[in-house]
Amino acid sequence: MNLIDVKNLTKRFPMGKGEFTALKNINITIGKGEFVGLIGPSGSGKTTLLNILGSLDVPSDGEAIVLGNSIGALSAKQSAMLRKESLGFIFQSYNLLQVHTVYENVEFPLLLLKLPAAERKMMVMEALAWVGLTDKAKSKPPQLSGGECQRVAIARAMVKRPSLVLADEPTANLDAANSHNILKTMEALNRDLNTTFVFATHDEKVIGYLRRKIFLLDGRIDKDEVVEHS
Amino acid sequence: MIKFLVKGLLRDKSRSQMPIIVVAIGVMLTVFIHAYINGFMGDTIELNARFSHGHLKVMTKGYADNMSQTPNDLALLDSDSLLSSLQREYPTVAWVTRIQFGGLVDAPDSTGETRAQGPAMGMGIDFLSPASSEVERLNIPKSLVRGRLIQNAGEALISNLFAEKLGVLPGDVVTLIGSTMNGSMSMYNFTIVGTIAFGAEALDRGALIVDIEDARYALDMQNAAGEVLGFLEGGFYSDDDAIAIAQRFNALHADSSSEYAPVMKSLSQQGNMGSYVSLLNTWTGIISSIFVLAMALVLWNAGLLGSLRRYGEFGVRLAMGEEKGHVYRTLIYESVVIGVIGTAIGTAIGLFFALLLQVYGIDISGMMEGAAMMMPTVIKARITPADYYLGLIPGLVSTVVGSMLAGVGIYRRQTAKLFKELEA
Ligand SMILES: Nc1ncnc2c1ncn2[C@@H]1O[C@H](COP(=O)(O)OP(=O)(O)O)[C@@H](O)[C@H]1O
Numbered sequence: 132m133n134l135i136d137v138k139n140l141t142k143r144f145p146m147g148k149g150e151f152t153a154l155k156n157i158n159i160t161i162g163k164g165e166f167v168g169l170i171g172p173s174g175s176g177k178t179t180l181l182n183i184l185g186s187l188d189v190p191s192d193g194e195a196i197v198l199g200n201s202i203g204a205l206s207a208k209q210s211a212m213l214r215k216e217s218l219g220f221i222f223q224s225y226n227l228l229q230v231h232t233v234y235e236n237v238e239f240p241l242l243l244l245k246l247p248a249a250e251r252k253m254m255v256m257e258a259l260a261w262v263g264l265t266d267k268a269k270s271k272p273p274q275l276s277g278g279e280c281q282r283v284a285i286a287r288a289m290v291k292r293p294s295l296v297l298a299d300e301p302t303a304n305l306d307a308a309n310s311h312n313i314l315k316t317m318e319a320l321n322r323d324l325n326t327t328f329v330f331a332t333h334d335e336k337v338i339g340y341l342r343r344k345i346f347l348l349d350g351r352i353d354k355d356e357v358v359e360h361s
Numbered sequence: 362m363i364k365f366l367v368k369g370l371l372r373d374k375s376r377s378q379m380p381i382i383v384v385a386i387g388v389m390l391t392v393f394i395h396a397y398i399n400g401f402m403g404d405t406i407e408l409n410a411r412f413s414h415g416h417l418k419v420m421t422k423g424y425a426d427n428m429s430q431t432p433n434d435l436a437l438l439d440s441d442s443l444l445s446s447l448q449r450e451y452p453t454v455a456w457v458t459r460i461q462f463g464g465l466v467d468a469p470d471s472t473g474e475t476r477a478q479g480p481a482m483g484m485g486i487d488f489l490s491p492a493s494s495e496v497e498r499l500n501i502p503k504s505l506v507r508g509r510l511i512q513n514a515g516e517a518l519i520s521n522l523f524a525e526k527l528g529v530l531p532g533d534v535v536t537l538i539g540s541t542m543n544g545s546m547s548m549y550n551f552t553i554v555g556t557i558a559f560g561a562e563a564l565d566r567g568a569l570i571v572d573i574e575d576a577r578y579a580l581d582m583q584n585a586a587g588e589v590l591g592f593l594e595g596g597f598y599s600d601d602d603a604i605a606i607a608q609r610f611n612a613l614h615a616d617s618s619s620e621y622a623p624v625m626k627s628l629s630q631q632g633n634m635g636s637y638v639s640l641l642n643t644w645t646g647i648i649s650s651i652f653v654l655a656m657a658l659v660l661w662n663a664g665l666l667g668s669l670r671r672y673g674e675f676g677v678r679l680a681m682g683e684e685k686g687h688v689y690r691t692l693i694y695e696s697v698v699i700g701v702i703g704t705a706i707g708t709a710i711g712l713f714f715a716l717l718l719q720v721y722g723i724d725i726s727g728m729m730e731g732a733a734m735m736m737p738t739v740i741k742a743r744i745t746p747a748d749y750y751l752g753l754i755p756g757l758v759s760t761v762v763g764s765m766l767a768g769v770g771i772y773r774r775q776t777a778k779l780f781k782e783l784e785a
């Protein structure tokens with residue numbers, strides 16, 4: 132079974148008196164363990180599609196089936212449950228909780244899952260080890276660099292070992308060295324844990340790591356190509 | 362989870378400390394202003410009650426018609442039996458007889474010639490009978506500036522200001538020139554034994570206080586009195602209670618059309634006191650509600666802004682899979698905690714300042730010079746039971762309602778939009 136099945140998906144936003152169609156009749160399937168990117172210029176619909184896959188938004192027409200759930204048919208409770216149990220998010224601007232420590236930020240998804248304290252601790256420390264921030268556990272986001280913040284965000288997205296991680300322009304605020312660093316980290320997690328990663332990006336550095344590139348243009352799929360390398 | 366939220370609340374000063382301070386200040390001002398207005402308005406009424414109007418006053422119909430002139434030719438003739446019947450019929454009210462009179466005080470020099478003269482506002486009160494509460498009611502011991510209180514017949518107290526104007530000292534003898542009940546002129550000598558300052562400009566200009574029996578001699582009013590004053594239980598004026606008692610009394614005497622028939626009036630039914638009482642009540646109400654409302658708006662807004670600022674955080678929490686209802690409830694719980702703590706602190710501080718003002722007062726006599734109205738020259742707050750819970754309206758209710766409204770956005774907006782505000 133495919134992890135993601137998008138069928139004839141259209142997304143319209145109300146705009147002024149009329150409507151604006153951000154996604155037009157999209158069809159994609161994504162399987163388990165893929166490292167895939169939605170690539171396209173600003174305004175091409177990448178974020179809109181990612182939000183629907185993340186059940187933060189719903190299709191206007193067609194279907195988006197994620198882990199067997201039809202996004203448009205889920206109740207608010209069910210979509211919260213899907214996000215809580217199976218999805219991880221990484222954002223361009225990190226979106227860490229500023230007054231909480233690195234440890235607490237990473238622990239938050241586990242609190243929602245109501246896991247026992249001992250288990251939480253083990254999982255948080257392991258996630259911090261993945262991103263190389265074990266020694267920053269007690270720091271707070273304002274004391275960290277941008278690269279470190281994004282690594283905390285990766286740890287937070289990965290700590291519950293979700294099936295699917297959605298990353299929207301994760302390198303947009305980072306320099307080249309940090310971009311490569313976090314991409315290598317995500318690549319390793321994809322390889323070791325078989326987590327599926329879906330990116331939205333127009334950054335060449337990110338594109339270089341992708342194993343499949345889905346090009347979006349004006350809300351349509353322009354090209355969908357699998358990269359054949361080592 | 363609770364621990365996580367508490368940590369966030371404690372660490373984020375803009376989420377805890379700031380709103381608590383804002384709520385506390387708002388509540389403090391509300392409580393203090395309310396106690397202050399109550400004190401000022403209530404004091405003015407009580408001052409007028411104690412010195413001239415009583416909470417209730419019984420007079421003859423003729424006297425009542427010209428009350429401002431204190432026409433003692435229309436005095437109550439058998440005042441002692443009237444007094445005892447009032448005491449019997451209305452035992453919860455404290456009844457006292459008084460004579461108010463005008464006259465000229467003449468201070469002679471050593472040869473007996475007039476040295477100085479001045480118009481007096483005389484008051485005959487029950488000074489000498491052992492059960493009398495009048496000395497305390499008029500706060501005379503504390504108002505004494507020089508000399509001593511009246512201990513014997515023929516003695517008088519005079520306002521300190523008046524004494525200075527006349528150049529008399531305790532021990533001097535002055536002559537009261539007035540008119541008897543029957544309209545003829547009367548002259549009566551009093552020994553000044555002390556001078557007093559009441560702290561009310563209108564009284565301190567020309568007060569002359571004597572025992573009521575002396576006043577009766579001086580004005581030829583044997584067994585008569587101009588007025589019988591009643592003071593309600595508890596010491597505070599209640600317009601509804603006073604009017605009810607007056608109505609009951611007047612119903613018994615309604616059939617008599619004689620000028621000498623007794624009539625009872627509540628403080629609010631005397632002269633312009635009625636409009637004053639209703640003015641005071643209206644203004645106490647208006648000012649208090651404006652203040653409560655203004656504070657409510659401020660705190661509501663603070664609650665609203667504080668929550669709007671956190672849409673980004675809510676967006677993240679929702680993305681992590683927290684349910685909307687849970688995010689919303691935690692927001693409300695937080696605002697309840699903030700509201701309760703802020704209200705408690707604000708009420709405590711507000712009551713503390715109100716208590717200071719209730720005990721010590723602020724002397725504003727400088728501003729009251731020449732005031733025709735009898736108003737207290739010391740402003741005091743008066744803490745009423747309402748002050749203990751009034752702060753809850755702006756402090757708790759508004760803060761929580763503000764957060765509730767702000768929180769509606771969590772439901773109404775699409776989750777994806779909460780992020781938009783974050784990713785500016
Ligand atoms: N909530 C919305 N309401 C109206 N228009 C929107 C909304 N979200 C996105 N759009 C529009 O949809 C188009 C695609 O947006 P988006 O998916 O954010 O593009 P990208 O992420 O590729 O830059 C843009 O033209 C944008 O203005």
Ligand SMILES: [Mg+2]
Nearest residue numbers: 177178179331
């Ligand atoms: Mg985008």
